[in-house]
Amino acid sequence: MKIELYHYIHCPYCIRVRMALGYLNIPWNSHVLPYSDEATPISLTGKKMLPILKDGSLVMNESLDIIKHLDTGNKLGNEEWRDFEGTLDQVAPLIYNLAMPFWVFSPEFDPASQKYFLKKKEAKRGPFAELIKKRPGFETELRPLLSSLEMRLKPFWESSTLGIRDIGLAAQLWGLFSVPEFRFSEKLHSYLMSVKELTQFNYTHFHWRQP
Ligand SMILES: N[C@@H](CCC(=O)N[C@@H](CS)C(=O)NCC(=O)O)C(=O)O
Numbered sequence: 001m002k003i004e005l006y007h008y009i010h011c012p013y014c015i016r017v018r019m020a021l022g023y024l025n026i027p028w029n030s031h032v033l034p035y036s037d038e039a040t041p042i043s044l045t046g047k048k049m050l051p052i053l054k055d056g057s058l059v060m061n062e063s064l065d066i067i068k069h070l071d072t073g074n075k076l077g078n079e080e081w082r083d084f085e086g087t088l089d090q091v092a093p094l095i096y097n098l099a100m101p102f103w104v105f106s107p108e109f110d111p112a113s114q115k116y117f118l119k120k121k122e123a124k125r126g127p128f129a130e131l132i133k134k135r136p137g138f139e140t141e142l143r144p145l146l147s148s149l150e151m152r153l154k155p156f157w158e159s160s161t162l163g164i165r166d167i168g169l170a171a172q173l174w175g176l177f178s179v180p181e182f183r184f185s186e187k188l189h190s191y192l193m194s195v196k197e198l199t200q201f202n203y204t205h206f207h208w209r210q211p
């Protein structure tokens with residue numbers, strides 16, 4: 001039976017799972033949910049949180065648990081994650097502040113989902129119009145953090161081969177591709193392109209299907 005993945009296009013946790021599925025060459029069916037759809041995720045797992053994986057009768061939340069379940073041969077070195085969430089947490093809020101105002105107007109969001117996302121995220125981060133105004137400051141803060149992450153790439157995270165931490169990092173950094181004129185350093189850009197190739201990842205694939 002084919003794996004079913006319920007996901008949002010922009011969501012870094014969902015991107016982790018898409019990248020892992022591609023890296024592991026596992027065929028899967030895509031269900032991109034509108035952000036305002038509460039009923040579908042709640043009927044599957046009891047909470048409105050994606051990604052959700054359905055594998056036969058097994059239904060799972062939590063990107064890392066999902067990847068461990070899929071990676072039966074531990075090709076991604078899943079135990080190496082350890083406290084990597086802490087490393088990502090240094091850059092994640094800045095990436096969200098920069099990317100969210102653009103994600104919400106991407107083709108993924110229908111009007112109801114835009115309204116839902118804006119209400120939820122503006123309550124936490126403040127008006128998106130303000131985030132846009134503060135963009136130069138967020139970028140200035142982000143640059144040295146990206147440089148320090150970059151120093152750990154050899155060419156993958158502390159390794160010559162791709163692992164679970166690369167999936168986490170690339171999925172988080174991917175959000176910056178939605179920010180107009182944002183430029184990665186040459187090293188980070190080529191790192192992201194290598195991860196993209198190895199994981200057969202195509203961010204916009206589900207945006208551009210013909211109706
Ligand atoms: N720890 C979870 C986090 C997943 C998560 O936070 N998903 C967000 C999207 S990025 C979500 O579903 N949010 C729904 C909402 O806030 O309405 C994982 O690793 O899968």
